[in-house]
Amino acid sequence: MKIFSGSSNKSLAEKVARQLNTGLSPLEIFIFPDGERRVRVIDRVVNEDTVVVQSTSPNPDTAYMELFFIVDALKRSGAKSATAVIPYLGYQRQDHVFRDGEAVSLDVIIETLESVGMDKLITFDLHSIKIPELFKIPIVHLSALPIFAEKIREIARGPVRSFPPASARSSLSSSNELRAVGNPSTSATPRLSNDTILVSPDMGGIRRIKILSEMLSNMPFISIVKDRDLVTGNIESNKIDTDPSQWKKTVKKAIIVDDMISTGRTIDAAVDLLIEQGIEENVVFATHPVFSNDYKNILQNSKVSKIFVTDSIDVPKDKKFEKLEVLSIADEIAKNL
Ligand code: R5P
Numbered sequence: 009m010k011i012f013s014g015s016s017n018k019s020l021a022e023k024v025a026r027q028l029n030t031g032l033s034p035l036e037i038f039i040f041p042d043g044e045r046r047v048r049v050i051d052r053v054v055n056e057d058t059v060v061v062q063s064t065s066p067n068p069d070t071a072y073m074e075l076f077f078i079v080d081a082l083k084r085s086g087a088k089s090a091t092a093v094i095p096y097l098g099y100q101r102q103d104h105v106f107r108d109g110e111a112v113s114l115d116v117i118i119e120t121l122e123s124v125g126m127d128k129l130i131t132f133d134l135h136s137i138k139i140p141e142l143f144k145i146p147i148v149h150l151s152a153l154p155i156f157a158e159k160i161r162e163i164a165r166g167p168v169r170s171f172p173p174a175s176a177r178s179s180l181s182s183s184n185e186l187r188a189v190g191n192p193s194t195s196a197t198p199r200l201s202n203d204t205i206l207v208s209p210d211m212g213g214i215r216r217i218k219i220l221s222e223m224l225s226n227m228p229f230i231s232i233v234k235d236r237d238l239v240t241g242n243i244e245s246n247k248i249d250t251d252p253s254q255w256k257k258t259v260k261k262a263i264i265v266d267d268m269i270s271t272g273r274t275i276d277a278a279v280d281l282l283i284e285q286g287i288e289e290n291v292v293f294a295t296h297p298v299f300s301n302d303y304k305n306i307l308q309n310s311k312v313s314k315i316f317v318t319d320s321i322d323v324p325k326d327k328k329f330e331k332l333e334v335l336s337i338a339d340e341i342a343k344n345l
Pocket of ligand 1 (some may be wrong): 210213270274332
């Protein structure tokens, strides 16, 4: 088996190759002055099973074009099979017609991937469980939830490092960064216990939160009902689906779980709502760090305590911020190759 990487997430591809005790096979990707790309397979791949790792964010159009060319080049060079590892499947939120006249963009992407010769897809935490049905080829739909569950257990076992309650936060630095009390130089890891509840920031994530709850010995969960304007993307209203008398009394900490963070507005609005309800600490787990527009400002200034994402999308140094921790999915990918 030979492993290739597109240019969008080479560090993840390298980790996957390392897990499999091999290296990446060389690929020439040349960018012409007008922006067009030329892809050339250098290794001999005749009758080989090949794997291409390519995330499709940021710049989904460029990433997809590059992937189409890599798969085409591999197949033309005689590869027996081409498995695409697309940890974050770009365009997945456009999986059906929301308003008359719209394209089903994800369908176009899938048809193109299949027609250039992709034989199998490995991907993570799709926005909708119906997406695999759109493919004619086999698709392995993995999840970061086991990694999140492990981290949540680890946090629960970890050393006691208290977080300032919401009421004390106004005395923190103007950038609103949260730091551990008594250890101002370290970014804090909150301690989670049975006063903690799992939260889906919208009803679309309810299945995800139920699965995570089962992994964590039926940790209680609630969901926020989020209404978004389909044209502007603005969040119009946010409320909790469960009567507060059923969960509010003892709960002080929330673990919000989402499939992706793009602008950060969903998380920011969820945290504000939970704080209004008396929750003192909010920790976020989201698989895909899509991170667009003003996300850094929004999340850094939000009252969220800590955000865990995965490397399904590369997060270079300049996209990181203090509250963020990146967990790797390389192991999961390697196990499934
Ligand atoms: C929406 O249904 C998704 O699950 C995410 O909540 C959403 O895409 C996040 O976007 P943003 O960070 O821009 O609010």
